Amino acid sequence: QQQVKQSPQSLIVQKGGISIINCAYENTAFDYFPWYQQFPGKGPALLIAIRPDVSEKKEGRFTISFNKSAKQFSLHIMDSQPGDSATYFCAASKHSGYSTLTFGKGTMLLVSP
């Protein structure tokens, strides 16, 4: 059972455009939703995270939108740059879960120059 579903699998965006990646979760006990960025040959690096008590969080060009009733959250990358080309993973964890993460399958983003 896949607890965190992520889409699309891959995404091509022109430089300066908006990249949007969506995730849906099933377990209502999840209460922490981070996004990780992973470059080839590297480990995942935390990009931005949100808790369900807010509907949106913005850090620079990166924004998480959260819809608790729909059990969905999304990552928006504004003014996408070629350096943003990487694989993005959404994840979720629960308060009682000792900080263990359940990941989506990832989205490979390519920002064309």
Add this chain to the structure above:
Amino acid sequence: DAGVTQSPTHLIKTRGQQVTLRCSPKSGHDTVSWYQQALGQGPQFIFQYYEEEERQRGNFPDRFSGHQFPNYSSELNVNALLLGDSALYLCASSLEQGSAGNTIYFGEGSWLTVV
């Protein structure tokens, strides 16, 4: 401030062999988790160590075992290697205090190829 460090970075093993991977958590962190990331997939939780005890485990067979040392470093051992064990093994560290939602830092991983 050193981040999460893992060794070795790459290794090749033969089916049936055993492998040990090592991890040093980020300075000040006391909790270590291990994840397996197959090619093109998201990381999958293997287990977590805190106070030298395994306290949570994902859906992995007993061939996967681990250890945490008093200095919080950790080892992941895999016995009787299968071709399907070929993956990137990631170590993640965090701080137990106020653990829910604490930032989890990942190392660069150890690439294991089983032939």
